[in-house]
Amino acid sequence: MDGVVNIVPRTSRAQNLFEEQVGNELAVSQQYVAIAVWFDQRDLPRLASYFYRHSLKKRNDAMRIVQYMLDNNIEVEIPGVPAVRNTFEDPSELVALALEKERAVTDEVTALSQTLRQDADYLGEEFMRWFLAEQVEQVSEMTTVLDVMDRAQGNMFDMEDYLERDPVGDDRNESAAPRVAGGKL
Template sequence: MATVVKIVPRTSRTQNLFEEQVGNELAVAQQYLAIAVWFDQRDLPRLASYFYRHSVKKRNDAMRIVQYMLDNNIEVEIPGVPAARNTFEDPRELIALALEKERAVTDEVTTLSQTLREDEDYLGEQFMRWFLTEQVEQVAEMTTMLDVMDRSQGNMFDMEDYLKRDPIGDDRNESAAPRTAGGTL
């Protein structure tokens, strides 16, 4: 006789917040994809590559949360995401938007972590620690990118040279990352 795994229906605010965070991460992944394409269409390969990689990282982060939910027999519904912004006046807007998105994700991850602590869900709180560390790095990285953009006064070739000379986003935190549902891309 086959064993049936009981899936826990969504009943707690933390379960709802986990699903919301999956949607938030996927929305940022889509936005980073749009940013990457914008840079790619303007023959800025290093900036395009940087944001293509970050799009995949955000997708993987969403799937880490999905895996946590699966591992804990929590029902998972993948939410839809809003349309990504595709129109920009100047390149600085793209980096500023990316920094804004990373700050928003940091706030969302912090709220989720705080809720887990309030609900005395210590396993969930432990799981979220990696995300908190990751967000500190992501905000710092995007802040640096915006600072370099401002110092270059919009010269995109200076930005390309910066990324060639000082590659950022080297996945230094990936070895401690939680498992990814479906495997890491």
């Protein structure tokens, strides 16, 4: 049986939750593309770039989970993602939605971590530590962006200037981050 890899069939709640989390991260990534495009269409390049970068971060997070599953010979099925929201009335709605998505991801990552602990999956629990820390940063960062947007009182050029002066989230050290399946984009 040369060349045959033994893939472990799904046998635990945690394995199912890993797969769901891949879908959750990819769904947020797609939503961030829609947000970025909305800003791009309105000639707000720094806001667009900010959300394009966040889309890639979420995609990479999904692929970190895929890599973990591959490394542990866990069967991987990539789920589809639901449709994203594309219509907004006010720019602050987009950032508020992004904050809502980050809070939801935090809840999902926390639930996955709790399940791993309950199932005595210590390797999985250790793997998830980076994601927990990452979500604290993501919620804090998105809260800051929303606060600054609220203070800008609808003046998107002030928001653009702010992101030029203080590139929120660009200086984080990802040296401790898990590997990304297929390589980081």
